[in-house]
Amino acid sequence: MALFSPLSLRGVTFPNRIAVSPMSQYAAKDGYASDYHFAHLARFALGGAGLVLTEATAVEERGRRTPGDLGLWQDGQIDGLARIAGFVASEGAVPGIQLGHAGRKASERRPWHGQTPLNEEDAALRDEAPWPAIAPTSEPYGEGWPVPRAMEIGDIEDVRASFRAAAARAREAGFRVIEVYAAHGFLLHQFYSPACNTRSDAYGGDFEGRIRLLLEVASDIRSEWPDDLPLLFRISAVDWVEGGWELDDTIALARALKQAGVDMVVCSSGAIGGTATPIRMPVAAGFQAPFAQAVRREADLASMAVGFIWDPHFADALVSDGRTDMVALARELLNNPNWPLHAAQALGVDDDYGRWKPQFGWWLNKRERLIKKLGLRGGD
Numbered sequence: 001m002a003l004f005s006p007l008s009l010r011g012v013t014f015p016n017r018i019a020v021s022p023m024s025q026y027a028a029k030d031g032y033a034s035d036y037h038f039a040h041l042a043r044f045a046l047g048g049a050g051l052v053l054t055e056a057t058a059v060e061e062r063g064r065r066t067p068g069d070l071g072l073w074q075d076g077q078i079d080g081l082a083r084i085a086g087f088v089a090s091e092g093a094v095p096g097i098q099l100g101h102a103g104r105k106a107s108e109r110r111p112w113h114g115q116t117p118l119n120e121e122d123a124a125l126r127d128e129a130p131w132p133a134i135a136p137t138s139e140p141y142g143e144g145w146p147v148p149r150a151m152e153i154g155d156i157e158d159v160r161a162s163f164r165a166a167a168a169r170a171r172e173a174g175f176r177v178i179e180v181y182a183a184h185g186f187l188l189h190q191f192y193s194p195a196c197n198t199r200s201d202a203y204g205g206d207f208e209g210r211i212r213l214l215l216e217v218a219s220d221i222r223s224e225w226p227d228d229l230p231l232l233f234r235i236s237a238v239d240w241v242e243g244g245w246e247l248d249d250t251i252a253l254a255r256a257l258k259q260a261g262v263d264m265v266v267c268s269s270g271a272i273g274g275t276a277t278p279i280r281m282p283v284a285a286g287f288q289a290p291f292a293q294a295v296r297r298e299a300d301l302a303s304m305a306v307g308f309i310w311d312p313h314f315a316d317a318l319v320s321d322g323r324t325d326m327v328a329l330a331r332e333l334l335n336n337p338n339w340p341l342h343a344a345q346a347l348g349v350d351d352d353y354g355r356w357k358p359q360f361g362w363w364l365n366k367r368e369r370l371i372k373k374l375g376l377r378g379g380d
């Protein structure tokens, strides 16, 4: 079964093609990982995923989306993450970290506090005061959002240095994959999308100008990140707005990223915000997978499909048909952290709980045999 075949990128071999898609928990204090983050990610390693990616981890304090985001902008933040990476690796999964910067989407309330900009109320209620954001231009994310400060060259240099320093810390923490968060309307997406970037300097204007910062960040990280470890970029393959970023742009970007040392592109889509007219997203099972397929085929670069994937047979077909190299799941893994282990059973590659840790599998196999012997299936 293709879903359970290993995949090698540089010196790293993923034991299967299932990745845990980054899922922000908004549970960090001052960017520090806690026992909560350990438990959240540890269960996916126990559940059989091949790649366990952390949530978006901010490379600068002002680049957090919410006050609860994880961060890696200072050395003290390494230890908590190192504990997670160490455990994930000890369970046979590959530990990866998603590094990002929110740009104009910084200083936001958690989803359950409204997913709207922080204001003085949050400062009074939870000691979570708003902070100023930076972006390619001073256009806000949406109506009612604060006006970001348009970045000067010095700010761009600071952001580049922060990605580079965070990559060095990620290496020290023991991660074996970096995924750069360049999707969903966050800073790097704000740069490449024509629906947001109206700069007239070397970091704006035409396609080359708008992707410049991404290529620089890729090369900067490559200079810190060992040659035998893979570097991934997560992008919004289309903006779903009129006059926005399109799939052809994604293919051209993927080719350029490949030249800059990137090994895989993760194809999500949407969320650029701003004032452009939205185009309806055709949400359906695997609706973003054609983007991963196009990158793989047209840019000759490994790709990962994500979004509305939960059926093991469908996930397997995406890989076996050559539409993608890996699949990433988010919400289905919240529903069932053991999804990879159950998928192996559904696909017939594990009929005796042999893929489970013996601490679980020995008992479950024994129980299953007893259920069969006594004809107890059905709960009677």
Ligand SMILES: Cc1cc2nc3c(=O)[nH]c(=O)nc-3n(C[C@H](O)[C@H](O)[C@H](O)COP(=O)(O)O)c2cc1C
Pocket: 021, 022, 023, 024, 025, 055, 056, 098, 181, 183, 234, 268, 306, 307, 308, 309, 328, 329, 330, 331, 332
């Ligand atoms: C709770 C939650 C938090 C998320 N946080 C992030 C994040 O930090 N970084 C990211 O790239 N995507 C994030 N996403 C998006 C997911 O990684 C994924 O792309 C999306 O949920 C679609 O996949 P699904 O249909 O399997 O859930 C988040 C999704 C959820 C449900």
